[in-house]
Amino acid sequence: MIFLWIIAVIVVILGLSAFMGAPYVPSHARQVRRAFTDLRPLTPRDVVVDLGSGDGIVLRQAIDHGAKRAIGYEINPLLVWISRIVSLRYRGSIQIQTANMWHIDPPEGVTIIYVFGVGRDMKRLAALFDRWAAQTGRDLECLIYGHALPGREPAREEGAHRLYRFTALHQSEAQV
Template structure:
């Protein structure tokens, strides 16, 4: 039987209202780009994260929560989003109710850099390089665990200094790189190695 499809806002409303302040955005203002991931990219992320009902997925800079909603609705995973923009949190909470996912999905209004990730088994980011650089020590510690299966999926920009275990291309034109890091067999990357893999 096919997994239930998540309820989202309609496409036209999604385009017009997903970020009313995006036109004023300047680099350095935020830890994340001023846009949501397209829905086909969202589906690809959740697929390659290989989430199950036993997982706890965190989306750092979750926007309207579409990745959390997808993971919970399709696979029964618990999911938690972290977001700073209040209008996006409001939309996220509306989607949680519309999908009847109050028991599985929650959102935290706060600083994603300070979020406790100890419960996470899957982490999703769509963050700018400066933010990923600040999170690298925390991510490296999580990935060094040998008694826990942790996956980190980075949209567009990867974790500085680490070689991804997998790379996937998403989006209608295959132009959105997704980097997957796993807790088993971690190894450091030189800047040259990491840059070469990002460009392949």
């Protein structure tokens, strides 16, 4: 009986996550590696944020490829715990929080935001990045896997990844 309850809780948690945003599908490790080496090589100054961090693959790749810190926000508590466990050896450089990405503020020092894009969220994501650039007063680079951001020109592309730049200046121009 307890086994059935556990299965039911897992199904509800996964279903709710899919309803709230992108369902859990990990980025392709080889493509993430190429994004962090060829498309936007990481440096020890980089703080990478993954919005909807899943099992944490992007966070671990970010540290492996030279980022100073990597922060994941994930709505599914089950995935938060799994990703914390599989990222144990990165303790100190990877941080994973249970959070709804639409309701957070940009973390201190963020330089790159990574998102596995889903069609229905793309317009809302562009607005979120504009707000974060204005809030931090700094330029932000966004690596999007999958879908393109509507009405925005990527600075570079590599495979399924696109790199976009959001500037605080762009935001203040948009408000004039």
